[in-house]
Amino acid sequence: MTFEERARELVSKMTLAEKMSQMKYNADPIERLGIPGYSWWHEALHGVQRSGSATVFPQSIGMAASFDDELLQEIGSAVGDEARAKYNEFKKFGHLEIHEGLNVYAPNINIVRDPRWGRGQETYGEDPYLTGRMGTAYVKGLQGDGKYHKIDATLKHYAVHSGPEAKRHSFDAKVSEKDLYETYLWAFKYCIDHAKPAAVMGAYNKINGEPACASPTYLKDILRNELGFEGYVVSDCGAVCYLHKHHKVTENDAESAALAVNNGCDLNCGDGYKWLKTAYALGMIDEDVITESVVKLFTARFRLGMFDDDCEYDHIPFDVIECEKHRALNRKMAQESMVLLKNNGILPLKKEIKTIAVIGPNADSLAALQGTYYGEPSVYTTLLRGIQEGSDAKVIYTSAFSVETGQPLYWNDHVYRPALVAANKADVVVLCMGLSRNLEGEAGDEYNNEWSGDKPTLELPEHQRKLIKRIVETGKPVVFVNVSGSCVNLSYEKEHCDAIIQCFYPGAEGGNALADILFGKVSPSGRLPVTFYESVEDLPDFEDYSMENRTYKFFKGTPVYEFGYGLTYSKIKEEWLDENTVKVTNTGNFDTAYSVLKFEYIPHKNLCGFKKVFLKQGESQTITFGKDE
């Protein structure tokens, strides 16, 4: 029997009430049928979250910068192993609680339409093709290729979802057919075709007037029929209740539940589906609709091996969590995720350097490694510690501003002085500045401070800008390390600093990876997955979902750093032998990884292939792009 047949048989034994109880994220046990309670809410965007320590990989936007989907697939598999290992322990408690299960709400394959969006860091950037490739890799890694799914991946947030955070629960994203298919749905289609994700999560917002979690057009006509999605749909958390609370397309809870389930939302993250009984009693839904959703959910549970004793993943040991292999994968990804934006020759730092000043609130911050949707590592290396351990130089450190909040700690001119003293004592200054999850993140995150989710401008906080200027004025060489999950205006740093490394939120091995790059153990090889603009003044209104004048494809201005930009310590020569064949040669003096990007012009510039290779000095490789690379 197929998983679906087994699911159908089991579901046929359930009462209507029992079936309805399986469509809440916190599904009840049905003891008479041997079904344990199960929570469908778990997170693993870049490592397993919220269930004890786990390997924390770089935030997704950083992994996108690696342009290394093979490595990302390995990471997805590692994350899946860690989630499985935890499940294997948690299931001993008898029923599964939140953050213990086998399905996760990842990856986030939304498009970074606008750099102000606080959740851009969760995604693979602004390009649908890159997003499709990276999303596919992560889904494949999580789900595995065995008889059973290792972990169910969930593509989110379907669809046309990219802020503003403050309005997301009622926002109506207005989008043209062209942008819809070319930008917003493209990666969903690509991932569905290439990775068969188990689940899709509906977004909070409306799309052209229809709430995404209950939309006949977008869930039924497009997702099911056009895109051919066969898995289960889950609502974003709370979204079903928001149909009447915020979108006001329904009058009450029962109508909301009915609207969602009738349009193909099989599972509810939130409390909306406790009203299914009422909706049924009022004649708003048929049992058949319920049955089909529950069959989808149990097909998934059977496919995850929950009801079998021959699942290969039942034997993944607890020791796999944060194992050496995962730490090595993590360090490699962190190395590949960092983007060298400027280098006047100061990098890699010379062995002669005796004293390094490390300055900034992101230098010794675990949060700066984690970004949002983060797990808890038991072993990690902050940027500061990486620099300390990676070199024999003396390190003089000051956070300058609060590590926890990013805000100035002191008064008057003294705010800046400890940093200036450190700089004056040093041969080189490494500024670890940028943003944090206090300054860019998701609406409602407890740690948001002044900006709360989205950021109003692309500028670094004013006190950081003041300090950077004063450090530059000391005349000391400055390496600017920008920690952020989105574009910030780096115009000043581009002009005045000796080197710039964009390191995103680089995960638990971030400090080691940064040191590997600073001290020349590896060459950087990341490339920007988003355009680095100068100002929001150059962009359309944040609420405008047209792609006109957005992203490298359509932006009419001059970016500070363009999509795909990124230096290595070597020189790479690309010779295109034909449209699909390129010979790349390392003509410089440094072994390096390198991502070859293939663009087409249709007529706008459009990424249509990439391949990461490793080239020793003098080495050549010839790459032939197929249709899907």
Added chain:
Amino acid sequence: MTFEERARELVSKMTLAEKMSQMKYNADPIERLGIPGYSWWHEALHGVQRSGSATVFPQSIGMAASFDDELLQEIGSAVGDEARAKYNEFKKFGHLEIHEGLNVYAPNINIVRDPRWGRGQETYGEDPYLTGRMGTAYVKGLQGDGKYHKIDATLKHYAVHSGPEAKRHSFDAKVSEKDLYETYLWAFKYCIDHAKPAAVMGAYNKINGEPACASPTYLKDILRNELGFEGYVVSDCGAVCYLHKHHKVTENDAESAALAVNNGCDLNCGDGYKWLKTAYALGMIDEDVITESVVKLFTARFRLGMFDDDCEYDHIPFDVIECEKHRALNRKMAQESMVLLKNNGILPLKKEIKTIAVIGPNADSLAALQGTYYGEPSVYTTLLRGIQEGSDAKVIYTSAFSVETGQPLYWNDHVYRPALVAANKADVVVLCMGLSRNLEGEAGDEYNNEWSGDKPTLELPEHQRKLIKRIVETGKPVVFVNVSGSCVNLSYEKEHCDAIIQCFYPGAEGGNALADILFGKVSPSGRLPVTFYESVEDLPDFEDYSMENRTYKFFKGTPVYEFGYGLTYSKIKEEWLDENTVKVTNTGNFDTAYSVLKFEYIPHKNLCGFKKVFLKQGESQTITFGKDE
């Protein structure tokens, strides 16, 4: 010429307005006299604060637990060196800003009258004699014994100051003559006699109706005349304005400034003394009073060598900050500060232990090392990292609750499960629980959360208690590491855990020191500087300043652990040969430090001497107590 003579000569050249401008904490420059601007506000309670990285020693309450005043004096000297090294850089800016100067507002020698007080951690505990000895050591260390003062120490808060925090700006501490002299003033007298502290800070509160910062009885009659204090008095920060704002003993700013300065408050931390001119114009103060205060302040500045070029401390190099010697001192103090409260033989942990579960929000927390009034270390070892690096055992870690807030991170039963899984996988569980500066601290601290300053009860947070119980129920051996700066009710842990270590806030080397103890590299030797009560129900009202039924001297109940309690890994035999002579012998199987405590009965039990010695196995030492030890 003496420093005072030079001060008097310089002050004689000042106009009245210039003199008044020197009595604000942010003293103006007087360029025509070659006097640079100077800020009298700096902090160094257990390491230099707020001026770039510095060695962070254990919080004061922990250092008190060492009963090692010789070591504390070395630490005071090290802190003084670091403050001086920073000053030597900051003075190059021309004028000194806040947190850059040569006088610090430390030590805090208030008495822990009540365990609810959030600032008890800043002090040396509940015993005046211990406080006097430790305060003396710290002052001597800071000030040095040279021609110049290395750093000016400030005894605070004079006097009768120990909460409640929420009411401190208007509180009237009512105190008997007996308690005043025997308890509240005793350590001030001792330190003034033995260490000649440069400064005393007036408290926020009233004492028997008189605001401490403007009290004729307590500042003039007692501090100057009875206790013989010859230095300068500084107000607590903002306290002068609070005379009318909160205490309502004056009508306006001018009256407040006049009342304070006329009663001997020479220096104002805050903005109150900008009204001195008005007060003078209104005839409320005489120029002579101003002159005498300013002479005191400039005597201090001369004595600090600010106007000389032969000051030995001008050559303390920047490299002294966080140098190896200071780190070694710090680790030694951290080792000595930890108090072993229970050990059923599990400690030191056996080499056979393969897997250790480390659980709790204080395990991987920098804040747990720092406590309040903290500096920023550039190198530190959390409790978790110390355990990881101190042993070859596999470590499974989970914070269980938020490291930042201490609050539960998750939902439902899942809150506890990752910790239970970790425990079940381990041979031994090390619980790193307790409080934090979120739960005990100073009124107005930004990081206070639910308890805000003082704590309402002696209980650990409820979610911690639940988790501890569930961990104990796993049957695994449990070492309970309590991080706190005050007594918490450890009754349950005393009954159910295999070992308890009270580690206070152990400073930057805290993790190394804990590992040294857990793995038997050193024997613990700390002794409690405060009584560990079971419940506030056993104590008088928090606002009652009578010592009746408080501290080991007068408490009528049975404490969970008494003042002075603390085990070693060895056995020590004390043989009192006469009233002042004791032979101590290490009869056990472990080399250990040990603090001999000498009590008298007058008729209540009263500490009147202590001496820390190091005894190898089998070694004896004979100690003779003099009058002041």
